[in-house]
Amino acid sequence: MPELPEVETVRRGLAPAMEGARVEKLEQRRPDLRFPFPERFSARLEGRTIRSLRRRAKYLLFELDDDAVLIAHLGMSGSFQVETGNGADTPGDFHHARSTLASHDHVIFHVDGPMGRARIIYNDPRRFGFMLMTRRDELDDHPTLRGLGPEPTGNTLSAEVLAERFAAKSAPLKAALLDQRIIAGLGNIYVCEALWRAGLSPRRRAATLVTAGGRPLLRLEKLVQSIRGVIADAIDAGGSSLRDHRQTDGTLGYFQHRFDVYDREGDRCRREDCGGTIRRIVQSGRSTFFCPACQR
Template identity: 50%
Template structure:
């Protein structure tokens, strides 16, 4: 579910509740998500104060008072709930459909300003992960060591993007899904960015030429628009406060096979690349 704009939406929803809170208890319903929880996961978290909630690519990162950072990835179906959290209307159910309790794998009990509340991590497919790494070694951790530039920051320039794609013979669609090229892009926003840039998903990644600037600008604008809309809601994504995203209503091509291209009205096509759906306009994207 979550790509950069969705993870950023979750971050913004959770940050006011989590930042400055102390972790009183952590209950695990099972020993692993996609990977095992690290040794003594709960013990290492209990008593820690959450200094901040940040994001890198599709990961959430919470630096702790203990010197370690809690790293969290939502996979495809991960979501956080604040069922009795410091939100204006506690008890309100925030999601389109109630999450199956069988898939609530982690329950944090947090304390902040004299209030105690729970933060529940629910993940049906269990493709998410949580890990603990020393805050001083985040950059070299296995999750981030090879991760590419962060879009929407000054480090992500057209030149940096071009360098990341140089020499690649694979399609630009498949290349942009590689988190080493740019962090945080997924299937939706890659499709949308390529459409916005007028670049065919089938074009060789290393042969964009000067159009790399258009693609760079499109990636930034599509991600910014996604964040501004509160992410996309397909199936069941919702922000921590339960509001659903609106960006799916603005998709130009994603999940719109057969519908008219908003630019030229020709039907949007669907093809499969590296086993994943690509949606594009064969007239607008060359």
């Protein structure tokens, strides 16, 4: 489920094993994911130390000690698994270790770092994920990152910013919030959830939040709070699943989470005293779940 909270959960899971770790070997098991891997991919990583692991929107950024940066995106089905060493100096002897690699294990980072030797396995059945490399000083201008909107977790997102970005938008709120240039990191699930919390219809035109009567900034402020809340709660949930057990099989990035509206077609609305029924509609080719009774 790689929307922003899942990517952040993955980042937090990878950091202890990877930050400060040296890449001893990079195993690349096919020539491409969504795009071909970078030129001399393994050569550019092997021998390097990972200075820090950051996130921007749904992208993971591995900053290397030679100022190169690996940009990774999980697409729809990408996941990482960490196999940490058990202290013994036996190659291949790892906790949570798979006896053999699975068919969609495409990249394996063999690292030596704060947690000792570890294997970090990238698995991605659909291969919508990708890995790119750039230089640190070119990161902000990189085509994949340039033009991304503000992080919902930071302090750059505000009612004023949304007002400005929604003003000329004839698109429905659902599409506007999915647009990474307006806000970065939301995906299909959390847009549905945020709109439900805010009591706003996904079909409503974005600009009407700004132009309609009343107090536009008040409505937008409520939307901003809903977005922040949904994202924060999901990160907390991911964080707790990491703390608890990671996941029985060690896979990062997936955790059980019950949503208020997503995938609840036909259920009673969970809002107090609402009594509506959750509906599923299709907007720009993707499922939207919402309550027609309390989302206006």
